Each structure stands twice: as structure tokens, then as C-alpha cells.
Amino acid sequence: MKKLALAAALSLATSTAFAGGMVQPVMEEEVVVNGTSSSAGGVVVPLLLLLVVAAAAAN
Helix, strand or coil, rough: CCHHHHHHHHHHHHHHCCCCCCCCCCCCCCCCCCCCCCCCCHHHHHHHHHHHHHHHHHC
């Protein structure tokens, strides 16, 4: 009985290991996502810094 159960377990394990067979690997295409940019470019951060400095100087 133990041999029968062992044989059944091994046959199930090997059948799932070879379920797909040999298939050529498929390479997925790279997806390039272009970030959106505003027309302000890199102006926002220096303007915020200027506002913070001006507020500190006003006090």
C-alpha cells in the first residue's frame, strides 16, 4: 500500500513538472514610457526657493 501511494505521489509530481513541454521562450517587447514635461522646465523649484527666502527676509 505504501509503494502504491509513493508511486502515485511521484507520478503526480513528475506530470506537473513536465506539463508545458518544451516551448521556445518569448521575449516581451520593452515598453518605453515618456514622462510628461511642463513648459516651465526646471523653473518651479528655484521660484519656490526664492519665495521662501523672500518670506524669511520679510520677517
